[in-house]
Amino acid sequence: MAIPSPHLHLRLRLRLLLLLLLVWYVAASHSSTLSNSSVNPFTAKAALIRYWNRKVPNNYPHPSFFVSKVSPLSALDSATFSSLAAAGDLSARLPALCSAGRLLCGNYSAPVDASLSKSTTPSAFSSYENSNFSNYGTGAGGGADSFASYSPDLNVPIDTFRRYSRDAAGHNDSFTSYAPDGNVVTANFTSYGSSATGGAGSFTSYDDSANVPDLRFTNYEANSNGRSQSFSSYSNEANSGSQSFAGYGKSGNGVPVSFTSYGNESNVIGSGFANYGENGNGATDSFTAYGGNGNVPENTFRSYGSGGNAGSDRFKSYRDQANVGDDSFTSYAKNANGGDAGFENYGKSFNEGSDTFKGYGEGTNPNHQISFKGYFGDNTTFKGYAKSGVSFKNYHNTTSSASLSVAGEKKAAPAANNRWAVESGKFFREKDLTKGTVMPMPDIRDRMPARSFLPRSIASRIPFSASEVQRAFGILPDTAMGKAVADTVAECNRPPSRGETKRCAASAEDVIDFAVEVLGNDVVVRSTESSGGSKGPILIGNVKGINGGKVTKSVSCHQSLFPYLVYYCHSVPKVRVYEADILDVKTKARINHGVAICHLDTSDWSANHGAFVALGGKPGEIEVCHWIFQGDMTWAVAD
Known part of the structure; x- marks a missing residue:
């Protein structure tokens, strides 16, 4: 057999080296926003830039906000994890993928720490995280445990307190x-x-500013005797998520519970109280300022206090100044004895919600004292409630309206009614985008966890279904993350509304493809530069209308909560897109550069949409504008 010449090996190595240099040169020459020395031609980032240049050959810079979201995986890692995904065995190397790929992963099943199990030593737990406190404090006599600053600033904390202090x-x-x-x-x-x-037990400032909390209090304090419980400033300013109180205080004796400032200023928080206080004796519950200033709070009280004796419940200023909201009281205090419930200033939602009272106070036991004093709500259903012991005093009081005052050279037009029911500045009119206008800026911060896209070679091999994604990433369905995955998939599979074109993009290439498919290949992607000016007054500086300020088409993309970056991208007709310098009101210094979109056709919007609550008007009567938040983006034609 002939032995290859050593010169042949040398020539092959030289050819390979020249080929690599050529690939590197082509990649670097097309990477217009990145220096030649900073781009490894074999990374997912370099591959995305080459793809972008082929699909959008207009030589516009690739903005850093988008490029920074591209996967940091090397070519070797991408190939390895792609093969595992294709074989359905990604979970075998999940920790490595999450670390190298900058994904939102966590220990989705709470760890077992033997040192905490069945311990009876009173302790202070400060800066703990992801722990299992099952059977902790069982049979303890006296003492106290303090959980201060527990699990702070974590992406996916999972804590278990099963049978704690039993x-x-x-x-x-x-x-x-x-x-x-x-x-x-x-x-x-x-x-x-x-x-x-x-x-x-005391829960103070619990879960404040959390994103998608999922908290379960099942049989909490069941059969307890005289143990008090307070929830103060619980889940304030939280976003989405749910709380479940099933069998809470069941068969308890003299259990006082107070919910003060629970869920205030939260967004779409759902709370379920099933069989709460059932068969309890002398239970006393107080809901003060519950759900105030919230956006679409949804609360279900099913069989609450049923079969109880001498229970007392107070709902004072409940859901005050909230936007919409729905409460359901089914079989509330049914077959209870001597139930005492008061709804005072309940349900003063600025945008009318709905309340249902079904089988309220019914049963054979007498002596109920249930009053609705200052209860506000047109959209309320009372079906099958007790025929005695229920009083409606000053039902449906009216509220006074107020307006927002902002100091400055010019003022954005105040809302016609109920301005404060929606965050100030979340929606505005097109005329407000004028140089010299002072207007409120909403909280435009990117509150989503930091994540990257998966390379398309990996993302395309993970079936886009809740069960498959949960399986691939080891996510339990009955956790906050499991529910977030299911919600994202459901929203992505929802049929488009009239005139809407939509697609969920699970890779950076998918985003580019959709934008080009809808708008053509001469497009530019834009986003608000930073969170500067959030939650305060701003001064509008120079304003530029995209496409000469004419009606145009655009593709807006919004982040979804998923282990890796997924964008909900959609295009709606009849919009105008603007860029504007955002200035400090006092110093006139530039603090941000914003992108805003104005929807000119609102005829298909719901009459209960927050834009009409904030601005007045009805669907089809007015145009509605909003900022593109930090972390989101809009694609439009190049100027």
Whole structure:
């Protein structure tokens, strides 16, 4: 057999080296926003830029906000994980993929820490995270546990407090600033404090500013005796998510519970109270300033207090100044004895919600005292409520309206009614985008967790279904993250509205493809530069209308909550797109550069849309503008 000449090996190596240099040169020459020395031609970022240049050959710079979201995986890692995804075995190397790919991953099943199990030593838990406190404090006598700044600033904290303080006597628990600023927070308090005697539990500033909290209090304090519980500033300023109180205080004796400033200024928080206080004796519950200033709070009270004895419930200033909201009271206090409930200043939502009272106070036991004093709501249904012991005093009071005052050279037009029901500045009119106008800026911060796209070679091999994504990433369906995945998939599969073209993009290439498909290949992607000016007054500087300020088409893309970046991209007809310098009101210094889109045709929008609450008017009567938030984007024709 002939032996290859060493010169042949040398020539092959030289040819390979020249080929690599050629590939590197082509990649670097097309990377207009990145220096030649900074681009590795074999990364996903370099591949995306080459793809972008082929699809959009207009030589516009590739903006850093978009390029920074591209996967940091190397070519070798991309090939390895792509093969695993194709074989359905991605979970075998999941920790490595999450770390190298900059994904939103976590320990989706709470870890077991043997040192915490069945411990009875009173402790202070500060800066703990992702722990399992099952059976902790069981049978404890006296003492106190303090959870201060527990699980702060985590993406996916999962904590389990199953059977915590069960059968304890005089044991106190304090949860202060628990899981603040978390992203996808799951906490399980099953049988917490059950059969305990005396003592107290306090949840203060729990889950504040969390994104998609999922909290479960199942059989919490069931069969307990005289153990008090308070929820103060619970889940304030949280976004989406749900809380479940199933069998809370069931068969308890003299259990006082207070919910003060619960869920205030939250966005679409759902709370379920099923069999809450069932068969309890002398239970006292107080809901003060519950759900105030919230956006679409949804609360379900099913069999709440049923079969109880001498229970007392107070709903004061409940859902005050909220936007819409729906509450359902089914079989509330049914077959209870001597139930005492008061709804005072309940339901003063600025944009009318709905309340349903079905089977309220019904049953054979007498002595109910249920009053609706100052209850506000046209869209309320009372079906099958008790025929005695129920009074409606000053039902449907009216509220006064106010207007927002902003100081400055010019003022954005005030809302016709109920301005404060929607965050100031979230919606505005096209005339407000004029140099010299002072207007409020909403919170435009990117509150989503930091993640990257997956390379298309990997993303395309993961079926876009909730069960498949949950399986691939080891996510339990009954967790906050599992529910977020299911919600994202459901929204992506929703049929488009009239005139809408939509697609969920699971890779950077998918985003570019959709934009080019809708708008053509001479397009530019834009986003608001930063979060500068958020939640304060701003001064509008120079304004530029895209496409000469004419009616145009655009593709807007909004982040969805998923382990990797997924954008909900859609195009709607009849819009104008603007860029504007955002200035400090006092110094006139430039603090941001914003992108805004104005929808000229609102005829298909719901009459309850927050834009009409904030601005007045009806569908089809007015145009509605809003900022493109940090982290989102809009594609439009190049200028």
